[in-house]
Amino acid sequence: MTEWPTTPVDMLARLVAFDTTSRDSNLALIRYVADFLGALGVAVTLTHDDDGHKANLFATLGSGTQGGIVLSGHTDVVPVDGQPWTSDPFALTAKGSRLYGRGTCDMKGFLATALALAPEIVRRRPRVPVHLALSYDEEVGCIGVNRLIAQAVRSGVRPRAVIVGEPTDMKVVDAHKGIYAFRTTVTGREAHSSLTHRGVNAILVAADLIGFLGRLADEMAGRAAPETGFDPPYTTVHVGTIKGGTALNIVPRRCAFAWEYRLMPGADEHEVIRRFEEHCAGLLPGLRARAEEVAIETVATNTVPGLDPEPGSAAETLAFALAGSNRAFKVPYGTEAGLFQRAGMATIVCGPGSIDQAHKPDEFVERAQIDACEAFLRRLIDHVCA
Numbered sequence: 001m002t003e004w005p006t007t008p009v010d011m012l013a014r015l016v017a018f019d020t021t022s023r024d025s026n027l028a029l030i031r032y033v034a035d036f037l038g039a040l041g042v043a044v045t046l047t048h049d050d051d052g053h054k055a056n057l058f059a060t061l062g063s064g065t066q067g068g069i070v071l072s073g074h075t076d077v078v079p080v081d082g083q084p085w086t087s088d089p090f091a092l093t094a095k096g097s098r099l100y101g102r103g104t105c106d107m108k109g110f111l112a113t114a115l116a117l118a119p120e121i122v123r124r125r126p127r128v129p130v131h132l133a134l135s136y137d138e139e140v141g142c143i144g145v146n147r148l149i150a151q152a153v154r155s156g157v158r159p160r161a162v163i164v165g166e167p168t169d170m171k172v173v174d175a176h177k178g179i180y181a182f183r184t185t186v187t188g189r190e191a192h193s194s195l196t197h198r199g200v201n202a203i204l205v206a207a208d209l210i211g212f213l214g215r216l217a218d219e220m221a222g223r224a225a226p227e228t229g230f231d232p233p234y235t236t237v238h239v240g241t242i243k244g245g246t247a248l249n250i251v252p253r254r255c256a257f258a259w260e261y262r263l264m265p266g267a268d269e270h271e272v273i274r275r276f277e278e279h280c281a282g283l284l285p286g287l288r289a290r291a292e293e294v295a296i297e298t299v300a301t302n303t304v305p306g307l308d309p310e311p312g313s314a315a316e317t318l319a320f321a322l323a324g325s326n327r328a329f330k331v332p333y334g335t336e337a338g339l340f341q342r343a344g345m346a347t348i349v350c351g352p353g354s355i356d357q358a359h360k361p362d363e364f365v366e367r368a369q370i371d372a373c374e375a376f377l378r379r380l381i382d383h384v385c386a
Contacts, residue, residue: 074138105353110165165351178306
């Protein structure tokens with residue numbers, strides 16, 4: 001007979017032990033959670049990726065589809081490759097007030113707490129359902145949750161509120177920026193470096209484009225709105241990687257760079273890419289007059305919608321009551337919350353741990369944060385079982 005964890009910390013130890021790095025499968029963890037919930041008599045629904053190597057899990061504690069509360073979190077974690085960990089990243093290690101391990105704060109701490117309280121929710125027979133939503137591949141673009149949300153909508157699930165448990169120090173977050181990522185590839189014409197006039201230097205063209213993005217970044221910074229509560233309080237434009245050229249004495253034919261912008265809620269989501277493409281279009285006639293094969297191709301590699309503030313929404317009102325707070329915060333990082341919101345579900349972000357610890361070696365969550373999350377969710381249980 002399987003001995004299941006009974007406390008959030010014990011459950012966290014079990015979840016951390018599953019290496020769910022995004023490049024690998026999360027199925028071992030998903031099967032464990034499915035068996036745990038199955039032992040409580042809770043049915044689960046899985047939605048897989050195209051290869052069947054990963055899955056989302058959706059489960060309903062209680063009965064019905066209307067007016068419930070969704071507790072959502074991702075199961076994947078970022079790699080530990082090359083990081084100088086001082087303990088096994090996939091074994092929960094307690095040192096003083098801290099619990100170390102990959103995913104402890106981002107974001108298995110929230111999932112562990114919710115799962116550890118599942119037996120109590122089932123026992124108390126909530127008057128409205130509590131849904132558990134566990135997704136795959138959040139860290140590489142919020143990929144899996146799209147299928148989870150679509151399946152839930154098809155099943156008629158209409159929650160009153162969604163709580164995404166990303167690390168916020170248990171503060172209620174009602175807004176975050178959207179992420180729009182691209183890869184631009186410049187194709188020029190090769191030539192001997194002594195005959196630069198016979199070629200088109202792809203690196204120099206890329207440099208012009210990157211310079212334009214830099215000027216856009218400065219312009220966006222000039223539109224700063226400190227009253228919004230964001231840090232920084234403007235849309236950011238960033239170039240992260242660049243690769244091009246073959247050798248010093250060859251005019252480079254190819255250069256590619258990856259870039260993104262992180263959009264303030266309410267801003268025109270198309271402005272940056274539109275103006276960038278207009279700039280590219282303005283360069284091409286002159287470049288193609290020198291070499292007709294010259295091309296500039298930009299493809300979107302990732303889009304994560306932002307979370308827009310919804311003052312007074314059911315999710316915010318509930319979260320304020322559970323957190324004992326009346327203030328909402330903004331964060332610059334992205335989450336799955338915007339996708340739930342776009343599906344018509346009132347959503348906030350609130351979970352244990354600090355984003356300052358996420359993705360780093362020796363990632364940790366404070367025990368006090370797990371305790372605060374447990375108290376928050378126990379108040380939720382009292383609310384839905386009253």
